[in-house]
Amino acid sequence: xxxxxxxxxxxxxxxxxxxxxxxxxxxxxxxxxxxxxxxxxxxxxxxxxxxxxxxxxxxxxxxxxxxxxxxxxxxxxxxxxxxxxxxxxxxxxxxx
Ligand code: SF4
Numbered sequence: 239x240x241x242x243x244x245x246x247x248x249x250x251x252x253x254x255x256x257x258x259x260x261x262x263x264x265x266x267x268x269x270x271x272x273x274x275x276x277x278x279x280x281x282x283x284x285x286x287x288x289x290x291x292x293x294x295x296x297x298x299x300x301x302x303x304x305x306x307x308x309x310x311x312x313x314x315x316x317x318x319x320x321x322x323x324x325x326x327x328x329x330x331x332x333x334x
Contacts, residue, residue: 266297
């Protein structure tokens with residue numbers, strides 16, 4: 239398995255503390271529970287956090303129902319996170 243963490247290529251959750259200019263700046267995010275690919279790292283806070291000069295990566299993914307999930311890790315080359323009904327969710331999710 240390629241051990242490189244997949245990049246978060248884009249995220250439009252502009253209310254998230256890790257987000258600026260449609261980019262995630264958390265070192266490693268976690269996606270989902272067993273069925274829903276929501277961003278688990280997202281949260282609203284009074285100030286922005288993360289590493290501004292760094293693009294976020296996917297540290298772990300718990301969505302076993304995704305075709306790209308291998309041993310609870312994301313095997314994609316990179317993901318896109320988008321707001322779905324007020325929640326940031328992985329848009330790269332693929333149904334098995
Ligand atoms: S991917 Fe998750 S942690 Fe990163 S900016 Fe988007 S909602 Fe926030």
